[in-house]
Amino acid sequence: MNTSMQFRSASVVKLLMVLDFLWDRGPDYTVPAADRARLEPMLRSSDDAAADYYWSTYGYTAIVDRMVGRLGLTDTAPPDDPDFWGYTAMSARDTVKVYRYILEKAPAPVRDFVMSNLRQSTRCASDAFDQHFGIAGAFDRPWAVKQGWSGSSYPDGTCGPVGAASTRTAAAARTAPAPRTAPAAVGTAAVDLARPVLHSTGTVGTGDRSIVAVFTLHPAGTSYGKAYTDIGRLTRSLNVPGGTPPTGRWYGTWSELVNVRSEPVLGDNVRTRLPAAVEVLVGCQKRGATVSVPPYTNDWWAYLPQYGGYISNIYISYPDNRLPDVPLCPSPL
Structure with a gap:
């Protein structure tokens, strides 16, 4: 497995947005009520409207540049087009570094805020996608996850009650525009912006025993069900200390x-x-x-x-x- 391979991050970059917002907010790192109302659904349900707000309010690509320097990330780069935060380049290796910072170095209020929300990941994301793939399907709780997905061939990922409509807004739709006909440069790396991606990242086991980051890129036209199944099989094949496979x-x-x-x-x-x-x-x-x-x-x-x-x-x-x-x-x- 190539842990340094760069992918378009999709919603995994929301971890960097949250950490950037919380950086140096001491001494008690209190999250104002208005921000809590945005950050909690962004972490739990991958809310895109909230991500749009933090991306535009706090400097667009400057967020990525700041976090690269702060965390010593080597495979992460901002998107060439600042309007598309989901095109930020990230790797599995850098994502593990992000989680290690959260668990080992972040101030306790920051760690507790981020991880407690990731443990409350909702099955249906804010855009009505079923986001409990990968880690969330491969292991029994406790786990904490931040997932990512992007690709116009994923309209069949809808979950929720019959009649439930997607809550993706026009602004949020900017994170998943029509795929380009060929890969384009993101930062200093050639990252495929055309084919569908599905990523599962987080921790598994009691006390966040193991950090897991699974990034996947699928052939053009892959259905959501196929990508969901493939990343599930791949994640279940991993030897993850502390992870308990579900019964069935x-x-x-x-x-x-x-x-x-x-x-x-x-x-x-x-x-x-x-x-x-x-x-x-x-x-x-x-x-x-x-x-x-x-x-x-x-x-x-x-x-x-x-x-x-x-x-x-x-x-x-x-x-x-x-x-x-x-x-x-x-x-x-």
Whole structure:
């Protein structure tokens, strides 16, 4: 693995924005209420409107230049186009340095503010993308994550209840413009700005035992479900001290926006929706309402512990109605 390879950072650069804002705000590093209202969703739900505010208010690319000097980053460079903060170049190696600063050198109030918010990462980001890929899917809690994604071929990443609309604003959309036809220079490095990226960064295990940074670049046209599945498999293959793999079996799914329901019945009980054709962890299965997708019918349902609900087995990529290596869900007491 090339830990120094530079990628466009997408939302991972928000870590630098937060640290820049908190730098030298002592002695108690109090975060004003107005800033807390922006910074918390920026860290937890990757809110782009908040990032636009800090980027424009505190100097655009000067933020990156300041943090490069402060943290001794070697693979990080500001974007040539100052309007696109997501085009900041970063590497896995530099991202680990950022987390090591937060955990080992940052003032305690800064460390606690950043890490406590990353531990509260929401499944649905502010732009309605399912951001619990990579670390968040590969390991049981405790973990803390800051994810990144960029690519116009990712409209199938929507999560949330049926009818939920994306909250991406016109200003926030500036972070994910139409891809360019060829890679362009970012700072002093040639960084691919065209192909989709998906990044998972953070800590895993009790006491933030391990720092993990997984940066991925995918072929043009890769669906969100495919990229989500690929980064999940890659992250699960890592030997991460302190990381505990979740219990269950991984299966692929098909169809778009499959409903995850609180119980294995049809009705007004939708908790969220799956990204299209994504791999999911199945904890157990049970019989429930019959679902029909001609010419098939199925009354078996799979419980997805990471989503807290059920999907019909008819949407799982397996030829039989019942999954062979998944236990029955326990009956309620």
